[in-house]
Amino acid sequence: MGPLKVLIVDDSVLMRTLVRRGLRQAGIEVTAVLEASNGIEALTKLAGESVDLILCDWNMPEMDGPTFVREVRKTMITPIVIITTEASEAKIRQATQAGVSGYIRKPFTAESLRVAITASFGAPS
Amino acid sequence: MSDAYPELWVLLSEAYKAINSDLQALLQVGVKLTPKAFSVGATEMGWAMRGPGVIATTVIEAGVGSASARCPTHFVFKSPDAVTMVGTLMLMGKAALGERRKLPMNEREVDGFREIANQICGSANLAFDKLEKHLRVSQNTEHLKVAWTKEIERSLPPGPMVILPVGFTLEGYPPSECAQILPADGVAKILSATAKA
Numbered sequence: 673m674g675p676l677k678v679l680i681v682d683d684s685v686l687m688r689t690l691v692r693r694g695l696r697q698a699g700i701e702v703t704a705v706l707e708a709s710n711g712i713e714a715l716t717k718l719a720g721e722s723v724d725l726i727l728c729d730w731n732m733p734e735m736d737g738p739t740f741v742r743e744v745r746k747t748m749i750t751p752i753v754i755i756t757t758e759a760s761e762a763k764i765r766q767a768t769q770a771g772v773s774g775y776i777r778k779p780f781t782a783e784s785l786r787v788a789i790t791a792s793f794g795a796p797s
Numbered sequence: 798m799s800d801a802y803p804e805l806w807v808l809l810s811e812a813y814k815a816i817n818s819d820l821q822a823l824l825q826v827g828v829k830l831t832p833k834a835f836s837v838g839a840t841e842m843g844w845a846m847r848g849p850g851v852i853a854t855t856v857i858e859a860g861v862g863s864a865s866a867r868c869p870t871h872f873v874f875k876s877p878d879a880v881t882m883v884g885t886l887m888l889m890g891k892a893a894l895g896e897r898r899k900l901p902m903n904e905r906e907v908d909g910f911r912e913i914a915n916q917i918c919g920s921a922n923l924a925f926d927k928l929e930k931h932l933r934v935s936q937n938t939e940h941l942k943v944a945w946t947k948e949i950e951r952s953l954p955p956g957p958m959v960i961l962p963v964g965f966t967l968e969g970y971p972p973s974e975c976a977q978i979l980p981a982d983g984v985a986k987i988l989s990a991t992a993k994a
Contacts, residue, residue, distance in 0.1 A: 757918065759922070760926050
């Protein structure tokens with residue numbers, strides 16, 4: 673897993689800041705971080721440039737996380753890790769069916785972020 | 798008066814244990830919400846919840862199928878406490894926070910508190926799942942709304958309410974109080990739906 677170009681999709685500016693901080697604390701090397709506040713905005717960004725990793729919230733206005741993941745999966749195999757407070761088995765199943773590569777429950781730690789991202793690239797954590 | 802709603806007390810006590818655990822991990826400081834006995838009606842809240850605050854409103858969904866019910870719920874925090882939580886997450890220094898605590902919450906702080914409210918709902922839902930109760934605090938953005946108000950009491954919904962005052966402590970700051978509020982008729986509906994599920 674080399675240095676990554678990351679897209680963070682979350683309607684909360686605070687949470688996008690926390691995820692950026694988490695990436696730094698987890699020692700994940702990044703070349704660039706793009707941000708979007710919902711699924712539609714994220715799809716627009718992805719139409720213009722490719723990324724190596726997508727970190728995405730569940731509950732967002734306009735287009736929620738699972739819908740966004742299903743849309744991305746129509747054309748891309750980019751690893752997608754969902755970061756959410758939604759932690760029930762049903763929600764995890766729903767996310768998996770949508771095509772996520774990893775699932776992190778909030779509140780997350782730098783370590784849980786590192787483990788999930790590494791695993792989403794198919795490498796041992 | 799918690800014996801007036803024993804089933805609700807059990808459910809919410811478990812929820813607040815999960816909320817405490819998660820907020821402590823999120824904020825990485827000693828934050829604790831301690832549920833106290835229920836009271837009914839805004840006047841019983843007394844002076845504690847007057848003044849500026851932030852109200853997170855969402856919906857509790859209970860039960861399954863035709864026996865399901867919905868009830869609005871409100872999480873009410875005093876403005877300085879909400880600002881402190883958001884500011885702590887933003888790594889704001891204590892001096893800067895001291896100034897911010899005196900001012901109305903800005904848009905960025907309200908947005909930040911929405912994430913805290915989302916965490917509160919998610920933690921409660923995890924507790925309800927473990928109890929195997931068909932109960933869920935909606936985290937859908939259509940339901941979960943957060944607003945700052947200059948005067949908490951004037952922004953509370955009309956009609957009889959069940960109020961759960963909750964002790965609030967954040968390391969380095971004086972003890973405070975927040976509250977969870979539900980309309981009394983809604984409480985009866987969700988308890989009935991949960992019992993039938």
